[in-house]
Amino acid sequence: MESQVRGGTRWKRFALVMVPSVAATAAIGVGLAQGALAASFSVSGQEFKVRADKLVGHNLIQYGSIATGxxxxxxxxxxxxxxxxxxxxxxxxxxxxxVTPDVPFFGSITLQLNAGTQADKPVEATNLYLDVAELDTDAEFKNIDIGVAAGDPSNKTGIQPNAKPQVNPYGFAQRAEVATLSNVKQKAWATTAGTFKLSGLSLRLYQGSKECY
Structure with missing residues (x-):
């Protein structure tokens, strides 16, 4: 991906919104279950919505970036x-x-995916990175640090590999040992993961708008 923002005053704007509630960012979505993160990709022209009862993640690192496409x-x-x-x-x-709008002969078409509906079989992911635009949730953090540098080598998860052109490694970030998010509703542009296990996967197409929330 070509760089859109490399630092300077624009990065200061992220600090205004990077508060603990936003640190709760939790997009889920379909990952790239190939054992390694994608080196670079262009996002589609459509956001997607995600709803989940609960997400529990370890070694959270959060920072501002740019999704291009x-x-x-x-x-x-x-x-x-x-x-x-x-x-x-x-x-x-x-x-x-x-939701894909203006499909010839059909109008809008919704693709809906459900997984992890059984209490003992949640969705499981490793090396998960989420590009989120909006989030509503109840959040709890264990051992949170606010105001660390995004590229600090002590951040256990670290910034996404090969994402440095879009991320200022000296910019504002925050981290937590454990993040627990409940009643998650969010809009996202992209999700990548090293592995993404979707138990009880159900995928359906609907004519019209039938979003998760």
Whole structure:
């Protein structure tokens, strides 16, 4: 991905919103279950919604970044996001939806994915990175540090590999040993994961808008 922001005063804007409630960022979504994170990719022109009863993640690191790609008309687009990284996470009763508008002969089409609906079989992820635009949740953090540098080598999860062109390693970030998020509702642009295990996966297409919330 080409760099859109490399530092300077723009990065200070992230500090205004990087408060503990935003540190709770938890996008779930479909990861790249290939054992290693994607080196670079262009985000689609569509956000997706995610709802979950609960997410428990370890070694949270959170910082500001830019997701770049094209809009639905093929024009260049850049989206400020809050990236949350976890060394591992479990997600209970996850629902993800994305609506594609103006499909010929059908109008809007919704793709909805559900997984981890059984209490003893949650969704499981490792090396999880989430590019989030909006979040509503109840959050609890264990051993949180606010105001650390994004690229500090003591951050156990660390910034996403090969993401440095989009991330100021000296910019504002925060970390926590454990993050527990309940009643999660969010909009996201992208999710990547080293592994992503979706127990009881159900995928459906609906005509019209049938989002998770």
């Amino acid at each position: 094209k809009d639905l008309k093929g024009k260049d687009a850049a989206h400020p996001v809050v990236v949350s990284g976890f060394s591992d996470a479990t997600i209970s009763n996850m629902c993800q939806s994305v």
